[in-house]
Amino acid sequence: MGGRLTGRAAIVTGASSGIGRATALALAREGAAVALAARRRERLQEAAAAITGGGGRALVIPTDVAQAPQVAALVERAVDAFGGIDILVNAAGVAYLAPLAAIDRSELERLFAVNLFGTISACQHAAPHLLARGGGFIANVGSVSGLVGWPGGGPYVASKFALRGFTQCLRQELRAGGVRVCHLAPNYTDTEMLARAGVAPAVRARALRAEDVAAAIVFAASLPAGADLVELELRPTELG
Numbered sequence: 001m002g003g004r005l006t007g008r009a010a011i012v013t014g015a016s017s018g019i020g021r022a023t024a025l026a027l028a029r030e031g032a033a034v035a036l037a038a039r040r041r042e043r044l045q046e047a048a049a050a051i052t053g054g055g056g057r058a059l060v061i062p063t064d065v066a067q068a069p070q071v072a073a074l075v076e077r078a079v080d081a082f083g084g085i086d087i088l089v090n091a092a093g094v095a096y097l098a099p100l101a102a103i104d105r106s107e108l109e110r111l112f113a114v115n116l117f118g119t120i121s122a123c124q125h126a127a128p129h130l131l132a133r134g135g136g137f138i139a140n141v142g143s144v145s146g147l148v149g150w151p152g153g154g155p156y157v158a159s160k161f162a163l164r165g166f167t168q169c170l171r172q173e174l175r176a177g178g179v180r181v182c183h184l185a186p187n188y189t190d191t192e193m194l195a196r197a198g199v200a201p202a203v204r205a206r207a208l209r210a211e212d213v214a215a216a217i218v219f220a221a222s223l224p225a226g227a228d229l230v231e232l233e234l235r236p237t238e239l240g
């Protein structure tokens with residue numbers, strides 16, 4: 001394959017649906033070998049089949065990113081299979097929305113375990129391998145909810161602001177080693193997350209497609225090594 005990412009190896013978390021799945025497929029279309037991670041094995045297998053059916057290379061690694069040992073095993077297996085890794089996309093995420101008085105502590109901890117600690121774990125385990133290659137690319141999928149708050153979004157917004165802050169620090173820590181770290185801040189994207197949140201079909205119809213966000217991630221990953229796209233705010237044209 002003669003894609004922009006031929007010869008690269010990637011790990012994508014949240015690859016069983018939505019933005020992660022679309023990104024895994026888009027990376028593979030550009031020639032990258034992709035390790036697909038999330039909890040739902042069958043969904044990962046279906047995405048992997050779509051990749052291999054198109055002539056790409058895919059590896060299914062069921063993983064709960066909230067469990068640090070599973071994240072360590074994910075990175076180890078991908079490195080073993082591919083001989084190293086060049087790209088990490090952290091798209092695993094959940095939404096928990098509640099106004100102040102209704103915030104439930106255990107739901108809040110579960111949210112942070114996935115959206116923040118899961119991403120930090122993946123970066124911690126993957127970064128040494130990217131550095132060992134002399135460079136690489138990490139995309140952390142945040143949200144416009146990591147740029148601006150809104151009533152009732154406290155838990156989710158807090159997790160995404162924290163993720164953005166962490167991503168900025170990570171970028172400064174890794175760039176001397178040639179690793180570029182990009183913060184993705186999409187707005188409404190028509191995925192299972194929006195459906196679960198009860199967003200009206202009329203709004204979902206005008207939202208971004210998961211493939212739009214995937215295209216932005218592939219664009220950032222494909223830039224020349226000396227060009228570092230630090231942050232990307234992506235909004236659906238019609239929704240503003």
Ligand SMILES: NC(=O)c1ccc[n+]([C@@H]2O[C@H](COP(=O)([O-])OP(=O)(O)OC[C@H]3O[C@@H](n4cnc5c(N)ncnc54)[C@H](OP(=O)(O)O)[C@@H]3O)[C@@H](O)[C@H]2O)c1
Pocket residue numbers: 013014015016017018019020021037038039040041043063064065066091092093094095114141142143144185186187188189190191192193194210
């Ligand atoms: N949709 C939007 O409007 C929107 C806007 C801005 C940002 N985002 C962000 O985009 C990212 C992807 O979300 P999406 O919209 O594509 O929703 P989605 O279709 O629900 O995808 C979420 C993904 O995260 C995975 N996941 C959840 N908990 C996990 C865990 N503990 N371990 C491993 N994987 C886990 C899910 O897989 P399993 O259930 O199989 O584990 C799934 O693959 C999230 O970080 C979300 O916050 C979404």
